[in-house]
Amino acid sequence: MTDALLQVSDLTITVPAGEYGADRRPVVSGVNLQIGAGEALGLVGESGSGKSMTARAVMRLFAPGVQATGTVVFDGCEVFAMEDEQLRLLRAHRIAMIFQDPRAHINPVRTVGAFLIEGLCASGVSTRDAERRVTSLLAEVGISDGSRRMAQLPHELSGGLLQRVMIASAVAMDPDLLLADEPTTALDVTTQSEVMAILAQLRTERGLALLFITHDLELAAATCDSTAVMYAGSIVERQSSRQLLTHPYHPYSSGLMVSRPDLDVVRQRLPVIEGQPIAAFEAGEGCAFAPRCGYSQPACLATTPALVAVQGGEVACHRASELQGQLPTAMEGGGDV
Amino acid sequence: MSWPRFLVKRVLALLVVLLVASLLVYGSLYLAPGGPLSFLVGTRSATPELIAQVTAQYHLNDPFLVRYFTWLADVLHGDLGRSLVYREAVSSLIASRFLTTLLLVVYATVLILLVGLGTGIWAALRRGVAGRVVTGWNAASLSTPAFVLGALLIVVFALGLGWFPVYGSGSGFGDRLWHLTLPAIALALSSAAYLSRISSASITSEMGKEHVETAMSRGLPRKLVVRRHVLRNASIPVITVVGLTIAGLVAGTVVVENVFALDGLGSLLVRAILQRDYAVVQAIVLLLTIVFVLVNLIVDVLYSLVDPRLSLDGDAL
Numbered sequence: 117m118t119d120a121l122l123q124v125s126d127l128t129i130t131v132p133a134g135e136y137g138a139d140r141r142p143v144v145s146g147v148n149l150q151i152g153a154g155e156a157l158g159l160v161g162e163s164g165s166g167k168s169m170t171a172r173a174v175m176r177l178f179a180p181g182v183q184a185t186g187t188v189v190f191d192g193c194e195v196f197a198m199e200d201e202q203l204r205l206l207r208a209h210r211i212a213m214i215f216q217d218p219r220a221h222i223n224p225v226r227t228v229g230a231f232l233i234e235g236l237c238a239s240g241v242s243t244r245d246a247e248r249r250v251t252s253l254l255a256e257v258g259i260s261d262g263s264r265r266m267a268q269l270p271h272e273l274s275g276g277l278l279q280r281v282m283i284a285s286a287v288a289m290d291p292d293l294l295l296a297d298e299p300t301t302a303l304d305v306t307t308q309s310e311v312m313a314i315l316a317q318l319r320t321e322r323g324l325a326l327l328f329i330t331h332d333l334e335l336a337a338a339t340c341d342s343t344a345v346m347y348a349g350s351i352v353e354r355q356s357s358r359q360l361l362t363h364p365y366h367p368y369s370s371g372l373m374v375s376r377p378d379l380d381v382v383r384q385r386l387p388v389i390e391g392q393p394i395a396a397f398e399a400g401e402g403c404a405f406a407p408r409c410g411y412s413q414p415a416c417l418a419t420t421p422a423l424v425a426v427q428g429g430e431v432a433c434h435r436a437s438e439l440q441g442q443l444p445t446a447m448e449g450g451g452d453v
Numbered sequence: 454m455s456w457p458r459f460l461v462k463r464v465l466a467l468l469v470v471l472l473v474a475s476l477l478v479y480g481s482l483y484l485a486p487g488g489p490l491s492f493l494v495g496t497r498s499a500t501p502e503l504i505a506q507v508t509a510q511y512h513l514n515d516p517f518l519v520r521y522f523t524w525l526a527d528v529l530h531g532d533l534g535r536s537l538v539y540r541e542a543v544s545s546l547i548a549s550r551f552l553t554t555l556l557l558v559v560y561a562t563v564l565i566l567l568v569g570l571g572t573g574i575w576a577a578l579r580r581g582v583a584g585r586v587v588t589g590w591n592a593a594s595l596s597t598p599a600f601v602l603g604a605l606l607i608v609v610f611a612l613g614l615g616w617f618p619v620y621g622s623g624s625g626f627g628d629r630l631w632h633l634t635l636p637a638i639a640l641a642l643s644s645a646a647y648l649s650r651i652s653s654a655s656i657t658s659e660m661g662k663e664h665v666e667t668a669m670s671r672g673l674p675r676k677l678v679v680r681r682h683v684l685r686n687a688s689i690p691v692i693t694v695v696g697l698t699i700a701g702l703v704a705g706t707v708v709v710e711n712v713f714a715l716d717g718l719g720s721l722l723v724r725a726i727l728q729r730d731y732a733v734v735q736a737i738v739l740l741l742t743i744v745f746v747l748v749n750l751i752v753d754v755l756y757s758l759v760d761p762r763l764s765l766d767g768d769a770l
Contacts, residue, residue: 175670177666177669177670179661203672204672204673204674204675205672206672207669207670207671207672208671208672208673209672212670212671213667213670215663215666215667217663220662220663220664221663221664221666221667222664222667223664223667223668223681223682223686224664224686224762225685225686225689225759225760225761225762226681227761234668234671234673234681235671235672235673238671238672238673238674238677269761269762271762285671289671
């Protein structure tokens with residue numbers, strides 16, 4: 117697909133390691149993904165799987181020392197090749213990001229209003245107009261007393277309200293793509309669903325494309341058109357969300373679904389994926405997931421499986437065709453009671 | 454709490470501090486070994502006339518608290534007593550030297566702010582070689598005591614190159630500034646290095662904060678991010694250091710004024726202590742306390758301006 121809004125190809129990200137940062141360790145390796153205009157893609161993985169780094173790569177938002185190779189093409193422009201000013205305008209107008217912890221990600225010594233209008237004012241909108249626009253945006257994200265809230269400081273607002281403020285600030289510039297880095301992880305469950313509903317509504321109203329990062333596979337699948345699962349810095353499976361929930365191709369996707377407790381089944385112990393998740397640089401030869409996989413065979417440890425097209429998606433598993441249709445999902449009950 | 458209430462509260466607190474300080478300053482006279490009389494007479498020959506004069510002047514036959522309140526009442530009326538050595542009112546002794554010290558402290562403060570903040574911000578924002586040069590310079594500056602630096606400056610810039618006078622305070626504003634340049638550098642250098650380190654560390658840590666990442670992700674111009682989010686937030690610990698440093702400078706003048714033979718409060722204080730001229734010592738120490746407390750008040754006000762999370766209630770500060 118060449119007409120995708122966002123096309124990430126062979127993205128590899130390394131961070132400095134060892135004494136004086138002489139060595140470089142990969143945290144993301146060979147990631148490909150694409151998002152069409154108005155589409156939503158869920159990116160699911162455990163901590164350290166490289167999903168946040170992948171999202172930051174889309175707007176080249178790296179800490180000093182982080183290096184990335186591969187290409188990120190947004191609306192025909194190569195993001196890694198951009199001049200600083202071009203990149204700044206891309207961040208200001210086209211791509212917006214919302215973060216996991218709004219309390220840390222909003223300057224604590226400035227008012228909520230100052231935070232909200234900052235982007236608009238920096239691109240030439242008058243303070244008065246900017247205030248009017250964000251007040252109506254606040255109403256859209258369910259904050260009716262916007263003008264009062266804008267005079268307050270971030271610590272005077274609850275986490276849920278603050279995340280709504282963050283969302284309002286992200287859509288204030290009318291971007292085409294929204295990167296959401298675990299926007300609901302720091303919130304309690306009821307607030308979570310409210311925030312997700314707001315995101316879904318804004319997306320349909322404004323035709324926003326969304327890259328939604330989460331460790332909650334079912335939340336991603338419920339929100340997004342398609343879902344990609346990351347493990348150890350690589351995408352191991354991608355298919356439409358609907359199909360992923362019923363027919364996972366990768367044992368890891370299946371394992372994530374089985375580990376999630378059902379509301380109507382009493383379990384003494386929750387089923388888990390044995391072992392610890394690993395980072396990209398810890399993966400040796402062979403399939404990175406093989407040491408934890410209940411279906412691994414000697415061949416899995418020998419060579420790294422490539423992401424290959426299967427019916428309705430892509431999967432990186434040597435045994436995908438054999439296991440097709442046999443992997444358990446949470447919906448079918450999964451493990452023992 | 455509103456600003457007027459805050460200021461009234463702080464001024465009342467200042468008065469309490471001064472009252473306690475004055476009691477300590479006055480009372481310490483009686484803690485000196487040998488009792489106040491021998492302390493006040495010191496090494497001078499204790500003729501009956503002198504003893505009678507000192508006893509009468511300091512009301513040494515009255516009970517302690519009575520003497521304290523008499524002294525306090527005099528101080529409040531602007532009468533700081535008479536110097537035993539100079540045979541002159543303490544207030545006029547101090548007044549003529551206060552300007553020199555004030556000018557020296559203000560000059561040094563300006564140097565500290567310019568050099569300290571300048572190099573600190575530069576090192577933090579540019580890193581690399583710039584950062585290492587500043588770090589090395591700061592380490593050298595911090596480990597050079599003011600009296601060594603003062604002597605060095607005199608040897609090189611006054612005696613060697615002849616750019617600056619060797620000693621003295623000068624007359625007229627420009628001439629005074631010229632005379633005070635080397636002393637101000639000697640007084641400022643290590644504090645500037647300290648401030649440079651603190652501001653550099655504070656900025657570096659603020660640059661890595663999540664809210665700065667947000668600002669960058671929103672495509673704000675880098676200058677705006679640095680000014681509005683990095684420097685403002687980083688200034689909170691820096692204000693503390695600047696306040697303490699300036700307050701400490703007043704005490705630091707004692708050394709520098711002696712090295713450069715400046716006739717200021719610091720050198721007067723040293724001489725007064727050596728000559729046991731207690732009325733002078735009391736007055737200067739009281740003055741230093743007032744300056745210290747005032748600087749702290751200014752720091753607190755600045756705090757609540759920079760960080761609105763700190764309410765004007767004293768508890769949060």
